[in-house]
Amino acid sequence: DLPERVTICEVGPRDGLQNESAIVPVGVKLEFLDRLVAAGHRVVEATSFVHPKWVPQLADAEELLSALDRHPGVRYPVLVPNAKGLSRALAAGVDEIAIFGSATETFAQRNLNRSVAESIEMFAPVVATARDRGLRVRAYLSMCFGDPWEGPVPLRQVADAAVALMSLGCTELSLGDTIGVATPGQVRALLHAVSDAGVGLEQVAVHFHDTYGQALANTLAALESGISIVDASAGGLGGCPYAESATGNLATEDLVWQLDGLGIETGVDLGTLVETSVWMARQLGRPSPSRVVQALGG
Numbered sequence: 001d002l003p004e005r006v007t008i009c010e011v012g013p014r015d016g017l018q019n020e021s022a023i024v025p026v027g028v029k030l031e032f033l034d035r036l037v038a039a040g041h042r043v044v045e046a047t048s049f050v051h052p053k054w055v056p057q058l059a060d061a062e063e064l065l066s067a068l069d070r071h072p073g074v075r076y077p078v079l080v081p082n083a084k085g086l087s088r089a090l091a092a093g094v095d096e097i098a099i100f101g102s103a104t105e106t107f108a109q110r111n112l113n114r115s116v117a118e119s120i121e122m123f124a125p126v127v128a129t130a131r132d133r134g135l136r137v138r139a140y141l142s143m144c145f146g147d148p149w150e151g152p153v154p155l156r157q158v159a160d161a162a163v164a165l166m167s168l169g170c171t172e173l174s175l176g177d178t179i180g181v182a183t184p185g186q187v188r189a190l191l192h193a194v195s196d197a198g199v200g201l202e203q204v205a206v207h208f209h210d211t212y213g214q215a216l217a218n219t220l221a222a223l224e225s226g227i228s229i230v231d232a233s234a235g236g237l238g239g240c241p242y243a244e245s246a247t248g249n250l251a252t253e254d255l256v257w258q259l260d261g262l263g264i265e266t267g268v269d270l271g272t273l274v275e276t277s278v279w280m281a282r283q284l285g286r287p288s289p290s291r292v293v294q295a296l297g298g
């Protein structure tokens, strides 16, 4: 059965802009966030409190949040890897964070400079402190299907990593196909494995990158398997600077076209969103890769 309503977690301002070679001015980021909220988004990932040398594109996190006009009823989660990131995020007044773990050792080293076990140790006090203060905590899990260095990732390994992250006390789990290699049968199998391992699917989100054109098919498989939270990036912006061959996320417009057609509520207005991505493409100086933006945005 399909859900009646899907919560879209809009990751364009973070997953999208972290991968732009040019640094986007803070004023453009603020207008992007406002436009996404005006389009009806209620969860917009705003930025990351990571090391500014690792992701210079988001080094303006403090400036962005202090200037951001936070709309009531809108959640603005931010990525936080460690205690230092959490203290920066708390000082900026955030009310929701996301930690980000890896299912594979190679990506844990490349993205976090630590093993999988060491990264769980790094996250534990972050989640404990954040939960003590009443913050929601999303846990991302990357490389859930394939890893550019290790190849296909065993289901058991992914399910174990998912349980380890959720056991820290996280409120939501987002399963990432970081390099966009998954196909729908694998999505069904992983959701089954994660649910069998004791993680309730009402807490689980899917995070697809569209490298091989499978993101929408994978999303439908996930919805049919009991998922109702989907990550997407306006205009299909994005990728991960520490994962070779990752292209943009599933484009939010492509997702909304599908969900509108299925009669599934999202609260997001497609026309306003397309205008936003056309505007953003102009700021970035290249067209959006989203098929729906191309079809409607001309």
Ligand code: HMG
Pocket (backbone or CB within 6 Å): 015, 018, 048, 049, 050, 051, 052, 054, 055, 079, 081, 082, 084, 085, 086, 088, 100, 111, 112, 113, 140, 141, 142, 143, 176, 177, 178, 207, 239, 240, 241, 242
């Ligand atoms: P490290 O070098 O191991 O850090 O990096 P450290 O703990 O050894 O500290 C070294 C120095 O960095 C210290 O300064 C710290 O204070 C400072 P010093 O004492 O030497 O002057 N430092 C910080 N400064 C500011 N903010 C911080 C911070 N932390 C330490 N938060 C670290 C470890 C985790 C910091 C680094 O590896 C990092 O920043 N990684 C982030 C990489 C990243 O953002 N990747 C993209 C997001 S993940 C993604 O895109 C995937 C996702 O979309 C899902 C999917 O698609 O699969 C979520």
Ligand code: MG
Pocket (backbone or CB within 6 Å): 015, 176, 178, 207, 239, 240, 249
């Ligand atoms: Mg991603």
